[in-house]
Amino acid sequence: MSDFVVNFCFDVLEDSRLPVVVGSTLVGVLTLYVGHKVYTRQQFKRKVRRKNEERQKALKDVLSSLHTDDKEVEAKRKEIISLTLPQLSQQLKDGQLSAVQVLQAYQEKAFAVHDDLNCVTEPIPNALAKAEELDRAGQRSGLLHGVPVSIKDNINIKGMASTLGLVKFLENYAQEDSVIVQVLKKQGAVPFVKTNVPQTMLDTGCSNPLFGKTLNPHDPTRSPGGSSGGEAALIGGGGSVLGIGNDIAGSIRIPAHFCGICGFKPTANRLSTRGYFNCSPGIQGVISTCGPMARDVDSLVLVMKALLVPDMFELDPLVPPIPFRHEIYESKKPLKIGYFLDWELKLATPAITRAVKITKEALEKAGHKLVPFQPPKSDHAFHDMISKLLLADGGKTIRNRMAGEIVDPRLRLGLPFLTMSYFWRKVVGVLLKPISPRMSRIQSHRLLRTIYDLWQRLVEREEYVREFLAAWEEADIDVLLCPATPMPAFTYKGAPSLYETATYTSIFNLLNFPAGVVPVTMVTEEDDRLLDDYIGSDNDIFDRYVRQVSKGAVGMPVAVQCVALPWQEEACLRLMKEVEAGFKQ
Structure with a gap:
């Protein structure tokens, strides 16, 4: 048998037609491969087109149900939109407003904002039924009774797809609500829209082939941030009073900073993450968590109070049963606050460092003590530990x-x-x-090629956490004030996927410290002029990109970041409130 095979092979090799046969085979294989790719691409495009047709129909159906010529209704809707979340919640509780009235006011506004910014992926189908049910019940219980809430694409809502901006997940329908959505509903909230994300959620821009590009409410040429960019744009544009996002390297805080709103990342597992769809499940060491986004700190506090309740602890036993501690948040004791303007990376642009300086001055004026604090080995933490663990x-x-x-x-x-x-x-x-x-x-x-490699990096991370805590203890500080990101919202045009946008946020995911951002100022003409002299740490090409895409940002919002020790969310929120109070007119 073997002789037959050998002789056959020699016959084939001597056959003068062999090049033609091989060439034809290769052409055939290549044609099949290209054909398969083209067919797959066409199938994907058809799915995307069909999804967007369904999406547009759903949006139009809701809009048509909102139409009114009644001037009093129109005036009432405008009044509702102008209320803060605590004011809105109180009027709903008192019966001055109905859940349906509030929902319809925000649906109308949200879709108007969406027309300009493309921030909504889909309306939530049963929102009106939920609002009507609340009104019929008569009893107004729950801290968020009748409050409309926008939800990020990847947080599960029963019967809706969590896509991550990927075609393969267009039919990734959730079998049940995420725990955080279940608790919101138990507190009387009405989830009413889902919002856009960047593809795979690994970008500080916000675009994907399914739903397109989301724009910044302050300047449509600039990014709203990512990955909770749709949430930030909708809230920043006035189309939502409260949103839920999630944060693995700044995905709540960066968009909040870019869009001029408040965003809060708790310690991991202070809020349940059960039922949200992650692009990179299994990541260790750089820790993701859900958190609220809103126009002001009072709203963040209200939703944290509403979520840190027995319902959450029962639905997800992995969440430690720590209720909101009012005595920490409401304390009047002056704070000792560490601060830094930049670190050894030297990335912060003039508007960013100025924001920290003026916040420091406002806090000192309010009676708090501010002392310099420099994060230990922050360059090493960002460039070595975080990047290795994210791509382990x-x-x-x-x-x-x-x-x-x-x-x-x-x-x-x-x-x-x-x-x-x-x-x-x-x-x-x-x-x-x-x-x-x-x-x-x-x-x-x-x-990281082996489990041993991963374990060594996790040991290195633990050592860095201890080193950071030792520096914190030595400085004897209560909380920390620092930049939110190195730059204001960047222009989409000419901006690569700016990995280093997350330098000041991702370190607190590595450390697992609670952190939030509060807008304090806007980019000035002087900030923009000083940007011409911006060099950065070593005149790296990415420093030049930062300068290029930050230029012309006059009028864009600038936030600062507030940080506390793990499980001290109330202390972090208190600092955020003190910062906000220092800049209220």
Whole structure:
């Protein structure tokens, strides 16, 4: 038998038709491959088109139900939109407003904002039925009775898809509400829209091939931030009074800063994350959590009070049963506050450092003590620990998520950097070194190839947490004030996926400290002029990108970041309230 096979092979090799046969085979295989790709792409486009037709119909159906020529109704809706969340909640509780009135006012406003910014993915189908049920019940119980709430795309609502901006998940229908949505409903809230995210949620822009690009409410040429960009844009545009997002490296805080609203990231597991769909499940060391977004700090406090209740602790026994501690939040004792304007990365632009300076002065005027504080080895934490832990699987999870997908233009450049093999990372790292030493350092790091490698990085993270806590204790501070991000909202045009936008936020995910942002000022003409002299740490190409895409941001909001020790959410919110009070007219 073996002789037959050998002779047959020699006959084939001697056959003068072999090149033609091989060539024809290769052409055939290539044709099949390209044909399959084209067919798949067309199938994806049809799904996207069908989804958007359904989406537009759902939006039009809700809008048509809102139409009125009654001037009194129109005036009442405008009045409702102008109320703060505590005011709105009180009037709902007192019976001055009905849940249906409030819902319809916010539906109308949300869809008007969406027309300008493209921030809503879908209306929630049973919102009106939920509001009518609340009104029929008569009894007004729950801290959020009748309050409309917008929900980020990846947080599960029964019967709706959590997509991450990926076509393959268009039919990823949730079997039940996430725990956080269940508790909101038990407190009387009315979830009414889902909001947009960047594809895979790994960008500080906000666009994907399913629902398109979301714009900033203060300047449509600029990003609203990510990944909770749809939430921030909707709230910043006045279309929602309360939203729920989630944060793994700044995904609540960066959009809140960009859009001029407040956002809060609790200690991981202070709020349940059961029932939200993650792009990279299994990540260890850089910790994701859900959190609220709103126009002011009082609203954040109200929703934290509403969520930290026995219902949440029973629905998710993994959440420690720690209710909201009013005595910490309401304390009048002067605070000792650490602060820093920048760190050794030297990335903060003039508007950002000025915001921290004026906040420091306002807090000192209010009777608090401010002392300098410098995070230990922050450069090492960001460039080594965080990047290694976020990609501990070598990018395999992201590759699997993106397999066969239409890639959003903003991800086309960054995606290969996230998913390439160690060999190519080293090659690219060497090529990047002359123009971007920082990106070269991130790109060149060794992938974690074994469980032992991962454990060593987690040990390194634990040591860094201890070192940070020791520095905190030595400074004897209660809370910390620092920049929210290195820059104001950047322009979409010319902006790559700016990884270093998350330098000042992701470190507190690594540490697992609660952190929130509060808007305090706007970019001035002087800030913009000083940007011409901005160099950064080593005139890295990314410093030049930061300068380029930050230029012309006059009038854009600028926030500061407030931080507390783990499980001290109330202390963090108290600092946020003190900051906000220092800038109220």
